[in-house]
Amino acid sequence: MKITVYDGADTIGGTKIHVEEKGNGLFLDFGMNFARYSLYYEEFISERSARGIHDLWHLGLIPKLNIYRKDLIPRDLDTSSYPKLPVNAVLISHAHLDHVGNVALLDGSIPLVGSPTTIAIIKALNDTAAGGSHFGMEIPYYKVRKNRDEEGHILEADRNSHYPSRKVILTGKAEQLNEFLFYSPKSKKKIIPNEVKTLGEEELGFEVKAFPVDHSIYGATAHVVEGDVSLAYTGDFRLHGKNGNETKKFIREAGNVSILITEGTRVGREEHENVSEEEVYENALEIVEGAKGLVVADFSARNFERLETFEKIAREAGRELVITAKDAYFLHALKMVDGADRLENVRIYGNFKATRQRWETLVVWENYGDRYISPFEIRANQENYILCFSFYDMPHLLDVMPHGGVYIYSSSEAFGEEQEFSFLRLWNWLRYFGFEVHGFKVDEHGKPVFERGLHASGHVSREELVRVIDEIDPDYIIPVHTENPMWFKENWGEKTVVLKNGERWEI
Ligand SMILES: [Zn+2]
Incomplete structure (x- = not known):
């Protein structure tokens, strides 16, 4: 198994982890890296949507790979010589933008795996996103772009096209959801329905198991991915919210995994204790x-x-x-x-x-x-x-x-x-x-x-994370979603695999 952390290795958010084995591949989240975006952008200056992924590509805000929607690539950008990774699906841990905010850019044939709640929230984000032609929130359905002119440097929404949508693989049953998923309240255009399946009905090249975890948004999910070796990816999680027991169940179930990819949001911060x-x-x-x-x-x-x-x-x-x-x-x-x-x-x-x-x-x-x-x-x-x-x-x-x-x-x-x-x-x-x-x-x-006491963090505290990792007791720990990956090295030594953005690790 090859694991590459394309982004989010040493920032809070922007998580994009690729797992590959025998020609099969999955992304674990494909989030937007706010820390990196803010090097260039702020509220009133952002990527120009008429240039598709051009600006993000050149500024290094998305990985240079040949995996993006063709209709977002203007003719003066050639992505064809870059690695074309196998991506059987993108597993979405939860609906925060630092985890899903760049999924809309991925090739339209890549299915989404998510909990019914996560998929419903994402769809609602798209439905209610402010008008205009921005593509950041276009999941699971999207507006097709076409060339405005012969040169193909400028992209615009294709007025004659209905909205295509991605295949969705839900981690649990939710029959009523389909109608909502393909209902378009944005304009008179229709959403072209795609398949909606449940995990297990679709061959993903790996065995994927989903576990609900507690976080500051409903629908958060940890995943266990089994190939020749098994890995668990926590997404963002905590123990001190209403669904803390779900997190505990996941920790017990993850007990046999070899590799643990975990968030470490709070490990580097001068922290007070949890407010529940x-x-x-x-x-x-x-x-x-x-x-x-x-x-x-x-x-x-x-x-x-x-x-x-x-x-x-x-x-x-x-x-x-x-x-x-x-x-x-x-x-x-x-x-x-x-x-x-x-x-x-x-x-x-x-x-x-x-x-x-x-x-x-x-x-x-x-x-x-x-x-x-x-x-x-x-x-x-x-x-x-x-x-x-x-x-x-x-x-x-x-x-x-x-x-x-x-x-x-x-x-x-x-x-x-x-x-x-x-x-x-x-x-x-x-x-x-x-x-x-x-x-x-x-x-x-x-x-x-x-002032303390009126907000509960969405993330596990440093002390609790020590206990969680010790209980799961994996052979290897890969920290992500943290500004302090070396903290893991200090605590678990050789077991810790600290990857830089874009660095590949093979086991
Ligand atoms: Zn989050």
Whole structure:
């Protein structure tokens, strides 16, 4: 077996691991490397979509391989002399962009393997992605590009083509999902259906087993891949969330693997101990129960577990939880997996916008129209609601006009100067509305300082990771998704295989 870490060997995210044996190959994740993208790009400067993969290729933001969608390759880029790896499928560990954000670029014949929840979230990300011709979120279906002119240097969406989609291999059964997968709320164009199979029904060249694990997004999955040797890939995981027991099951099952490829997000950080999701609930509940006026809860958009935590808090405190239409669309997507109506007890914020996007009209408004609430209704009874808003939603608060009230920041700390500036702006908004702020403050130097206890990390702590690795007791450990791969070497010595990006290891 040959293992190549093409990306994400020494960064948090951007994971792209290739496994090969006897002419068969798999990718384990194919994420976007934010650390590397940010060397060149920021909010208002990004790759030019009319040039397909040209810019990413030249800047070294994607590996130089002959595995990409033909319609994204302009004529002045020749990828044909680069390695054409066998890729029977890409196994997606979870729906965070640092793990799936470059999958859309891969050749359209490459199937996706993912949990039904992960596939549903990815599809919803594509459905709700802002318009234009950007290709980053185009999975499992995509817009075909064609040459705009004879030269073939400029690419544009082919207006006459419906959306092709990839073959999807689900790690578990979810019959109702098919209809949602091939339903197009983006435009009048149709999604051309492809096959949907379940793991085991499709020959992948390896035996692949999937295990649900706990992470800050639902649907996270660890994989065991068996060829001549067996390996386990954790994806991102933790033990201190609601589904911690699932992670424990995976650890027991991974007991016989020879190679463990594991994340190490928190090993290099000066860490305090874990805050559990349960503690977040208790701490936030106390704040909400003492709050007068509006409560705003700010947590990351696809952290559905946190959303459920705040829904429980709202019920407990006699308030209603108000979410954005986009949040509602994702809860609808989750319903397509397990049938659970997560919108039953929540309200949907009726944004003042000139036009409503198609996905909102056709899916959210159509199915949950009675759940909508207007900004003025919230303005009149502020003490009745917890509003799930983040920095980007601040302008809309000018319609609600909170006076006083409480703001709870329940997300990760800032990294980098750009983010610190965003916190300064957020702080200005919060002061404008007179909020009592929990979770962070801005100090006299204009730097954000974060308060502990209102956010639970999505990742296993350093101490727990030691115990996990010792329990699995593999012959070899390959660290990824970490800024500190040498920490593994210090702890497990010769067993640790530290690979550089693009470096191949053969066993
Ligand atoms: Zn993640």
